[in-house]
Structures are given as C-alpha cells and as structure tokens.
Amino acid sequence: MQIPASFDYVRASTVDDALALLDRHGPESRVVAGGHSLLPMMKLRLARPEWLIDINELYELDYVLRDGNTLRVGAMTRHATLLASPEIFRLFPIVADAERVIADPTVRNRGTIGGSLCQADPAEDLSTVCKVLRAEAVIRGPGGERVLSMDDFHRGAYETAVAHNELLCEVRFPIRPRSGSAYEKVERRVGDWAVVAAGAAISLAADGTMDDVAIGLTAVGVAGTVTEAEDLLRGRHPQEDLFLEAGRLAALASKPIADQRGPIDYKRHLADELTRRVLRRAAARAAEAQEG
Amino acid sequence: MQISMSINGTDITEEIEPRVLLVHFIRDQLRLTGTHWGCDTSNCGTCVVLMDGQPVKSCTVLAAMADGHSITTVEGLATGAVLDPVQQGFMEEHGLQCGFCTPGMMLTARALLDQNPHPDDGEIREAISGQMCRCTGYATIVRSVQWAAAHPAVPEELAENAGEEVTA
Numbered sequence: 075m076q077i078p079a080s081f082d083y084v085r086a087s088t089v090d091d092a093l094a095l096l097d098r099h100g101p102e103s104r105v106v107a108g109g110h111s112l113l114p115m116m117k118l119r120l121a122r123p124e125w126l127i128d129i130n131e132l133y134e135l136d137y138v139l140r141d142g143n144t145l146r147v148g149a150m151t152r153h154a155t156l157l158a159s160p161e162i163f164r165l166f167p168i169v170a171d172a173e174r175v176i177a178d179p180t181v182r183n184r185g186t187i188g189g190s191l192c193q194a195d196p197a198e199d200l201s202t203v204c205k206v207l208r209a210e211a212v213i214r215g216p217g218g219e220r221v222l223s224m225d226d227f228h229r230g231a232y233e234t235a236v237a238h239n240e241l242l243c244e245v246r247f248p249i250r251p252r253s254g255s256a257y258e259k260v261e262r263r264v265g266d267w268a269v270v271a272a273g274a275a276i277s278l279a280a281d282g283t284m285d286d287v288a289i290g291l292t293a294v295g296v297a298g299t300v301t302e303a304e305d306l307l308r309g310r311h312p313q314e315d316l317f318l319e320a321g322r323l324a325a326l327a328s329k330p331i332a333d334q335r336g337p338i339d340y341k342r343h344l345a346d347e348l349t350r351r352v353l354r355r356a357a358a359r360a361a362e363a364q365e366g
Numbered sequence: 367m368q369i370s371m372s373i374n375g376t377d378i379t380e381e382i383e384p385r386v387l388l389v390h391f392i393r394d395q396l397r398l399t400g401t402h403w404g405c406d407t408s409n410c411g412t413c414v415v416l417m418d419g420q421p422v423k424s425c426t427v428l429a430a431m432a433d434g435h436s437i438t439t440v441e442g443l444a445t446g447a448v449l450d451p452v453q454q455g456f457m458e459e460h461g462l463q464c465g466f467c468t469p470g471m472m473l474t475a476r477a478l479l480d481q482n483p484h485p486d487d488g489e490i491r492e493a494i495s496g497q498m499c500r501c502t503g504y505a506t507i508v509r510s511v512q513w514a515a516a517h518p519a520v521p522e523e524l525a526e527n528a529g530e531e532v533t534a
Contacts, residue, residue: 178496
C-alpha cells in the first residue's frame with residue numbers, strides 16, 4: 075500500500091490566499107492542483123512536503139478566453155476542459171491533438187495545464203506544445219507578476235523558474251493569422267508516457283511561404299525547439315522534400331536514451347517520421363486557416 | 367482534520383489524517399467496499415468513483431480534497447432494489463467475469479451516459495480507456511453499456527428479478 079508521508083493540509087480560496095500560505099509555510103510547502111503527478115510522487119516518498127496547499131478552489135484560474143491576439147488560459151484549466159474547448163480546437167489544433175493522448179479521460183478530469191507545465195517532466199506533452207506555440211507563462215509571487223517565455227520557464231527536467239513562493243497563474247498563446255499546428259505521439263498504450271512525440275506550428279505569409287515554423291520533440295532530450303530544421307523551412311513554400319529534410323535534421327538533433335520504451339535507433343526513427351507527419355498536417359491546417 | 371461530504375446522497379462528517387487517500391477513506395473508514403483498490407498508481411481504474419458526477423481515480427485523490435464535494439460509489443448506483451440500467455446491462459450482456467474492474471467500469475459508464483445518452487462503440491471504448499479489465503472482457507463491457515443506453519429505464523420485469531437477486 076502506497077501512502078504519502080504525513081503532512082498538514084490547507085485549502086487556498088484565492089490566488090492571494092495561496093501566495094500568502096506559500097510565503098507563511100516556506101520551501102517545505104507545495105501546492106497541489108489535479109494531484110496526478112504530485113500525489114504519486116508523495117506516495118513513493120519522492121516528494122515529502124510538510125504542508126500541502128490545495129488550489130482546486132481557485133476557480134478564478136479556470137478559464138479559456140480570447141484577449142485581442144492572445145488566447146489566455148488559466149493555470150487551473152483541466153485537460154478535459156481544454157479538449158472540449160471549441161476556441162482551442164479552432165485556433166490551436168495542436169493542443170487538441172495533444173490533449174487526446176495525455177493520460178486517459180479519467181485522469182484528464184483532474185489534471186491541469188498549470189500542473190503539467192510545473193511538473194516539467196521531460197516526456198510531458200504540453201511543454202512541447204507550449205514551446206512550439208511560443209507561449210508565455212504568467213507567474214505571480216510576492217513581488218508581483220512576471221511573464222516568461224517557455225525557454226525561460228523550463229530550467230531542465232522537473233525544474234521550472236517558478237520559485238517556492240510563486241504560482242503559475244496563466245499561459246498565454248499568441249494568435250497568428252494563416253497558421254496551423256499539429257501534434258503526434260507514439261505511446262505503448264493509453265495513459266503511458268510518449269515513446270517519442272513531435273509538435274509543429276507553421277504561419278504562412280501572404281505569398282504562401284512559411285513565415286514562421288516551430289518544431290518540438292517530446293521525450294528525446296531536446297530542451298528548446300529544433301532550430302536547425304526551422305531555419306531550413308523559414309521563408310520557403312511548404313513542400314514534401316523540405317519536410318523530409320526537416321525530419322532528418324530533427325532526428326539528428328534528438329538525444330534519446332535507450333529504455334523500456336525502446337532503443338535509440340527506434341526513437342530516432344520516430345523523431346524523423348513524426349516530425350514529417352506534423353509538418354504536413356500543420357501546413358495543411360495553415361493553408362485552410364482563416365485570418366485567426 | 368474534519369471533512370464533510372455527500373456519499374451516495376447521504377451527508378457525512380468524519381475525522382481523518384490529511385494523508386488518507388479517498389479510496390481508503392471510502393473502503394476502510396466508511397466500509398463501502400464496493401469501490402475496489404487496485405494498482406495504486408492511477409493506471410487501472412478499478413477505484414473510479416464519481417466526484418460531482420465526474421469519474422476520478424480515488425487512489426490519486428486525497429479524502430481531504432473531496433471535502434465539500436459529492437461522491438458516488440457503486441453502492442449509490444441502484445435506487446433501492448432497482449438496479450441502474452448500467453448494472454442491469456452488465457448482467458444482461460455478461461459484462462463481468464471476475465468482477466474486479468466492474469465498479470469502476472460501471473461508474474464511468476454512468477457518467478458517459480449522463481453526458482452522452484447514445485454513445486457509439488468508439489466513444490464507449492474511449493471513455494473506459496483509462497481502465498483495465500484483466501479478464502479482457504472489453505467486448506461484453508461495451509455491449510453492456512450499449513444495453514444500458516438502449517434501456518434508460520430498466521424494464522419492470524427485469525427490475526423485479528434484479529431486486530430479488532440483490533437482496534438474496
């Protein structure tokens with residue numbers, strides 16, 4: 075039987091309340107959102123917070139709303155809510171692609187976008203999605219609010235820029251005209267982590283060339299995006315031979331390790347193949363997209 | 367700490383340690399052993415209960431997090447001696463063999479039918495994709511849920527029979 079070590083539990087009612095509690099209880103306190111990463115770690119005693127601050131009542135952080143050319147998503151928005159959002163589906167199909175394969179439907183009822191990003195697991199899907207969409211993280215703390223790019227937000231495996239007395243409150247996605255995006259993951263079974271996954275976003279200029287391209291890989295040790303492949307594609311028209319070369323470059327940039335999910339060669343092959351597939355889909359979606 | 371919640375429509379207040387998981391609270395403290403405890407890692411789904419009508423894996427929810435919420439366990443599906451159509455469907459279509467996954471499967475099915483009264487087989491398979499039947503009886507589970515969808519109210523003659531079996 076797996077039971078967490080003892081802790082004290084307190085429920086926060088607002089963001090300010092949560093920040094005050096974090097400040098009062100210090101570095102040995104942790105916030106819990108959906109709990110589907112933290113509670114398993116506490117059961118295995120990989121995490122032993124002395125205080126658990128439950129933020130599930132921060133309904134003020136559960137929203138998807140458009141604000142000019144930005145889509146703002148509250149950190150407590152559940153995976154199930156993101157998957158059901160017509161606005162997300164229309165503007166950022168990559169999010170819907172990824173959400174369909176994150177954990178399973180029951181876990182998606184609890185897990186949140188903020189929790190996924192803060193867990194910063196190297197095999198976590200939304201981290202790649204947010205990088206590819208050039209999203210920003212809005213963090214609040216005693217000193218006020220700061221807004222970070224995903225590159226600055228992610229410090230490494232299981233490590234983010236969020237300090238112990240801060241809270242990730244919002245993720246901001248820039249809305250671009252004539253853009254499309256896609257995500258594809260190979261997993262051994264429903265609910266497992268990715269063997270490898272890839273995500274891509276493409277914005278088209280008026281002449282049909284690729285204004286901006288972002289390519290991300292999950293679970294193969296690539297911290298940022300695959301800039302070598304992005305540079306190759308930028309300014310060119312979407313076409314198959316370019317996507318083939320981009321796939322090859324993505325596989326080269328990947329640094330997979332051999333584990334129970336597969337050997338290195340297989341994972342490199344997947345990085346190549348999945349990159350090509352998401353580029354094709356993202357380009358097709360960009361071609362169909364309206365002004366945004 | 368003290369927590370209060372509605373369990374199968376009954377309001378309860380209990381004293382717990384904050385680290386107690388909802389599944390153990392339900393089984394060991396409330397003695398509602400219909401909720402099963404399986405993998406302990408939120409993979410198998412036999413511990414699924416409904417929290418405010420949504421399926422959740424109770425091995426990965428603290429009892430403290432359920433404070434103030436409404437929980438439905440498999441014991442709350444039937445109305446008196448009348449089985450929920452999902453329960454009747456599992457009987458009619460042989461939806462269980464060993465029965466270990468059954469409580470979680472039935473609660474997920476109930477939540478699915480509440481949202482989508484006429485799911486296709488793919489939607490049923492998607493809904494239960496976070497749950498495992500180690501007898502591998504998925505085909506009959508899907509048929510059982512389809513039976514429930516086709517019989518939103520259990521026919522009277524079956525309801526009476528079911529009542530006898532439940533009380534026997």
